[in-house]
Amino acid sequence: MAQAAHVAFIGLxxxxxxxxxRYLDAGCSVALWNRSKAKAEQLIARGARFAASPADAAEGADAIVTMVADDEASTAVWLGEHGAATTAKPGAIAIECSTVSYQHALDLAAALRARGLVAIDSPVTGLPDAAARGKLTLLVGAEPADLDLARPYLAPLGSTIRHFGPVGAGTVYKLINNLMGAIQIAGLAEGLAIAEQAGLDMNLVLESIASGVTASPQVIKHAPRMVARDFANPTFTAALRHKDAAYALALAESLLPEMPVSRATVDAYGKAKAHAPDDDEGRIIEVVSRPKLSEA
Known part of the structure; x- marks a missing residue:
């Protein structure tokens, strides 16, 4: 990718x-759009241009990258009245990094291709600090030739590219990944709630979990925060986890006859979303916690 490449980035x-x-770090000319301009101020100070709309951001761009909340937002920023696809030049690389539903990934790619764009889905894994350092893992769905065209615009985001197959395949894996994470976190919340109600030494419980066979990155991350009820600086909200799990369940139920664990997890996160949608996903423990058995 030439340093003079023009990238539109939508969703901050x-x-x-x-x-x-990362695109500014790579020397690109960057146009931004976000519903709230305040979130763009630091990037504007670094040289990015804040656009009036997704269409304004996309005009003349070599690549357009979106990172928004859900199917509805993705449809709006790409295909709405002032969507990026309305002004994007033929041959521009359209990269959907948002976690969307599988059917949306397919439908969006078809709509963008019909307008002459090169469309791929590339949801990511990694936390915000990894995003800022260009250390994300990219989960790609694309035709091989399209991926080759997109690689220069993926490189600033991360060097690990996992190409799962045609458009939509990256989204399939991302939904599996986030569903499994939801199951682990919901299971952890219930396990810790049981331990609390039974009166166990929670420091010993945490030590045992961290060194036991059930320790996963999700468990190790969330267990201390759940026990301390410390949900400051959330990296992923209950609403987003519920959305991803629901998208994953819809895909799963189109492929398999029964998904009871996944269904229960979606229901649990539905309650967490109702309780505190914009708070850290680990707050699900407050939904499942009850008074100690000795007080029942």
């Missing part, structure tokens, strides 16, 4: 801010 949430900054 916790992940998007760091991702957009």
């Amino acid at each position: 949430g916790r992940m998007g801010q760091g991702m957009a900054g």
